[in-house]
Amino acid sequence: xANVNREILTLDEFTIREMRAFPQATGELASLLRDIGxxxxxxxxxxxxxxxxxxxxxxxxxxxQGEEVKKMDEYANNQLTGVLRHGISCAGxxxxxxxxxxxxxxxxxxxxxYVCMYDPLDGSSNIDVNVSIGTIFSVYRxxxxxxxxxxxxxxxxxxxxxxxxxxxxxxxxxxLVYATKRGVNGFTLDPAIGxxxxxxPDIKCPPDGKIYSVNHGNFFGYSTQxxxxxxxxxxxxxxxxGPYTQRYIGSMVSDVxxxxxxxxxxxxxxxxxxxQGKLRLLYExxxxxxxxxxxxxxxxxxxxxxxxxxxxxxxxxxxxxxGSKNMxxxxxxYLKETIKG
Ligand code: AHM
Ligand code: MG
Numbered sequence: 001x002a003n004v005n006r007e008i009l010t011l012d013e014f015t016i017r018e019m020r021a022f023p024q025a026t027g028e029l030a031s032l033l034r035d036i037g038x039x040x041x042x043x044x045x046x047x048x049x050x051x052x053x054x055x056x057x058x059x060x061x062x063x064x065q066g067e068e069v070k071k072m073d074e075y076a077n078n079q080l081t082g083v084l085r086h087g088i089s090c091a092g093x094x095x096x097x098x099x100x101x102x103x104x105x106x107x108x109x110x111x112x113x114y115v116c117m118y119d120p121l122d123g124s125s126n127i128d129v130n131v132s133i134g135t136i137f138s139v140y141r142x143x144x145x146x147x148x149x150x151x152x153x154x155x156x157x158x159x160x161x162x163x164x165x166x167x168x169x170x171x172x173x174x175x176l177v178y179a180t181k182r183g184v185n186g187f188t189l190d191p192a193i194g195x196x197x198x199x200x201p202d203i204k205c206p207p208d209g210k211i212y213s214v215n216h217g218n219f220f221g222y223s224t225q226x227x228x229x230x231x232x233x234x235x236x237x238x239x240x241x242g243p244y245t246q247r248y249i250g251s252m253v254s255d256v257x258x259x260x261x262x263x264x265x266x267x268x269x270x271x272x273x274x275x276q277g278k279l280r281l282l283y284e285x286x287x288x289x290x291x292x293x294x295x296x297x298x299x300x301x302x303x304x305x306x307x308x309x310x311x312x313x314x315x316x317x318x319x320x321x322x323g324s325k326n327m328x329x330x331x332x333x334y335l336k337e338t339i340k341g
Pocket of ligand 2: 119121123284
């Protein structure tokens, strides 16, 4: 008979245990996380088949480039929206894929406590070259009364008000990481039983690291002080832990996941042409800022803490700097010079 390791907790078992520590908890958050886990398993199956789609593309039957990638984005979005719509915990969603937020109008949803925001498939342009991509999500308690339809104010909340945030990375294995105020935990999908199993308990981001992640192609568009910081990363004295190693996959979930575990800094600064950079505050930056801060790191837009930014629109972008505490402190000293100058 196969050995069954009962030390290993599944995602459901873990969230239910966590919930029991709070007698007032209703179980709605655990149920919402289970819904997201289910959508992630479905997306995982399709992402793993993407290579096969390429074979079909070679025969000329399907135009894979662009088209299929887009379909995968839509698929991931539909899966997430579908499970949350049919679940019992979510009153509405906003997605990077959709122009506007979606109100779930049935009675159960209207009486639910949470709203959810997500980037269903971040880095999806990497699918056709087999690079890891991810789903990013964030959960807020709604501001409007239960029993009513959610409105824009439920979505335009500062990141510090997140109840939970997480990501799924579809990589050499599929891992779901989520954070609540109690900490950050990672679960690896065991394909044999189709369950996420606790594999990375109580993740802490090392305060120091040796990795910096940035798009060097944009170098000449960065501010003088960002350029100076990158220069520092390359010219650090050996006695001072340097030079740092540059690692940039171009898939934020992969880049930040690696830096979270190994220590490092990830940057997507503004440029002359795009002062707000590329990344979206609500779907990408806030969830990662929440996760990394819970793990002991920090995240800023270069001037203020990401989690304190009051969003004005659903799809707004922001410059983004995130990572190990001491590396971020070093960066911030350089950025302060920018503000002065
Ligand atoms: P997407 O939401 O269109 O997939 O773009 C977000 C991705 C991030 O995962 C990644 O960090 C960034 O875009 C890379 O952008 P660039 O190629 O400009 O460096
Ligand atoms: Mg994205």
